[in-house]
Amino acid sequence: MDWEEICKGVVIVGGGAGTVALAPAALAALGFTPAGIAAGSIAAKLMSYFAVANGGGVAAGGLIATLQSWGMGGLTGVATGGFAGAGGTVGWLLSTICNQTGTR
Secondary structure (H helix, E strand, O other), X not given: OOHHXXXXXXXXXXXXXXXXXXXXXXXXXXXXXXXXXXXXXXXXXXXXHHHHHOOOOOOOOOHHHHHHHHHHHOOXXXXXXXXXXHHXXXXXXXXXXXXXXXXX
C-alpha cells in the first residue's frame, strides 16, 4: 500500500469519526440540549416555525422532535451510522488532497 492510499484512508475514517464525535456538540450549539430546547436559540426558532406550520404543535417523530431526542439522550445507532456515512463521504471527497502531498 502506498502513502497516497494510507492518506486517503486516514482522511475518510477521520471524517466519519470526527462527524460522529462532533454531532452532540453541534446539536447543543444549535440549542438542542439535555435540559430541553434552549430559549432564544436556533432550535427554539425552528421549533416555533415548525409549530406554526403544523397548526400549533410540533409533530411527534418529526425533525425537531428527533433532533431534540438526540440532543437529550445521544444519537441512536441509525443516526450514528448516518452521521458517520455523511462524514466519511465528505472525507472521501476531500481525500483528493492526498494526491497533492507529493507522495507519488
